[in-house]
Amino acid sequence: MIGIADLATVNAGLNATAAVLIGTGFYFIKQKNIQAHKACMLAAMVVSALFLTSYLVYHYNVGSVRFTKQGWMRDVYFPLLITHTVLAAVVLPMVLRTGFLAATGRFGKHVRIARWTFPVWMYVSVTGVIVYVMLCRL
Numbered sequence: 218m219i220g221i222a223d224l225a226t227v228n229a230g231l232n233a234t235a236a237v238l239i240g241t242g243f244y245f246i247k248q249k250n251i252q253a254h255k256a257c258m259l260a261a262m263v264v265s266a267l268f269l270t271s272y273l274v275y276h277y278n279v280g281s282v283r284f285t286k287q288g289w290m291r292d293v294y295f296p297l298l299i300t301h302t303v304l305a306a307v308v309l310p311m312v313l314r315t316g317f318l319a320a321t322g323r324f325g326k327h328v329r330i331a332r333w334t335f336p337v338w339m340y341v342s343v344t345g346v347i348v349y350v351m352l353c354r355l
């Protein structure tokens with residue numbers, strides 16, 4: 218059985234998986250492979266939804282975890298954490314809108330917003346992993 222403390226590692230794994238799926242989905246649309254693009258992006262949405270649920274369960278039980286390291290790590294950690302958190306809140310409606318526009322066949326508008334959603338979602342997923350490593354593994 219995994220305990221609540223293990224959820225931090227699960228969450229980082231989900232973030233890393235989302236990053237790979239988003240990157241692969243982007244690669245596929247550049248190859249004009251719409252079905253594979255759709256499959257990767259839908260899978261990334263499912264993984265991100267699982268992440269959000271697990272993240273909420275973890276922090277409901279554990280509260281906030283203090284960063285106690287000093288020096289350059291602190292100077293890197295807090296800007297990363299703040300940009301990660303703000304953009305994570307911003308990207309949620311963007312992902313839903315991007316997916317909704319595709320699901321309703323409005324691909325012109327889909328592409329216009331997706332060009333912002335893609336890098337922001339990627340940044341949030343990758344920095345999620347970095348924040349975890351800096352907080353729990355270094």
Ligand code: HEM
Binds near residue numbers: 243259312319327
């Ligand atoms: C929220 C998740 C999604 C993201 C972040 C996303 C991202 C993108 C991006 C960045 C592009 C433009 C690529 C370029 O610069 O050339 C694009 C194009 C496209 N996406 Fe998505 N996508 C998502 C979901 C979907 C879904 C579910 C479908 C369903 C079919 C889809 C279908 C398409 C199609 C058909 C295009 C090409 C449109 C055209 O060139 O006219 N996307 N997507």
